[in-house]
Amino acid sequence: MSRSQETLSLKRKRPEPNALALTPENALLNLIKSKGDMGIWKADMKRETNLSEPVVTKALKALQGRNLIKEVVNIQNKGRKHYMAAEFEPSKELTGGAWYTEGNLDKDFIDILKKSCSKIIGKFKVATAQGVYDFCKDNKIISVDITTQQILEILRSMVLDNEIVEVKSTGLGEFHKIPVGTVCYRTASGMGLGQGPKVGAMASIPCGACPRINQCTPDGIISPKTCKYYQKWLDFGI
Structure with a gap:
């Protein structure tokens, strides 16, 4: 194999610089972080990323396992799974403020x-x-x-x-x-x-x-x- 052919082969095998950013986990993490202290509902994640339910579920589980995101209670819709980046504290609009503890009126x-x-x-x-x-x-x-x-x-x-x-x-x-x-x-x-x-x-x-x-x-x-x-x-x- 000539030197030029070897170089071409290496270029084909080398991953693109942004390949990691295109994984489901990173796509969801970036989306969740962009929502700040309001977080985002799981169904909205699927809609905004065009990812399937199994893929989203698996990625969220992985992100939670790495302590990058957390599930929070939305007092307006307690049945919906709502997620937020770990570095944010939920807004009062989301949790109800000081009068609520874990989504329930204190x-x-x-x-x-x-x-x-x-x-x-x-x-x-x-x-x-x-x-x-x-x-x-x-x-x-x-x-x-x-x-x-x-x-x-x-x-x-x-x-x-x-x-x-x-x-x-x-x-x-x-x-x-x-x-x-x-x-x-x-x-x-x-x-x-x-x-x-x-x-x-x-x-x-x-x-x-x-x-x-x-x-x-x-x-x-x-x-x-x-x-x-x-x-x-x-x-x-x-």
Whole structure:
């Protein structure tokens, strides 16, 4: 065999540089990584790669065995097998966020937060979402990490359940440490709202419906001291 023929033979036997990238495993891995923290459903993998069911199943098993991908729960479609690259954490849209554990609503965690918020509001009579969060954090009431947004979501759910009432600060009395107009929360029992139809913030205090609440200050032209509606609200003992 001539030298030129040997060279030609070697070229034919030598794999193409991108041959490895064309294997089912690498094709699926690249696709899964491209989906980031949202991952991808198994059926969508087959559709986007044109690979057959047995090939996809075998490749996914191999990738999982090498710890390159992981199966995650999609709370919107728990019956679907959803996969994500190992280096990503599932998005809240996929898992439901902090309220879900392994795809199931964590009712115990929610109940603990509700009870804690209720005790804090009862202690201070009135509190903002930030105030409740700060107290929880400073006193290590909750053993897991929480956010102000989570506290706010819990407080809003408690308002809907008629457990607490959402009001706006007047800057007077028990509100003296809270800026006028700031949304805050107080126990429902002290306002006659423990039972019966749900009553929102607008019905609980006139300030909630006042169009000039942002201009209201204790010693200003517009003030709770001179407001006849606020005085009437106090006289009735609401």
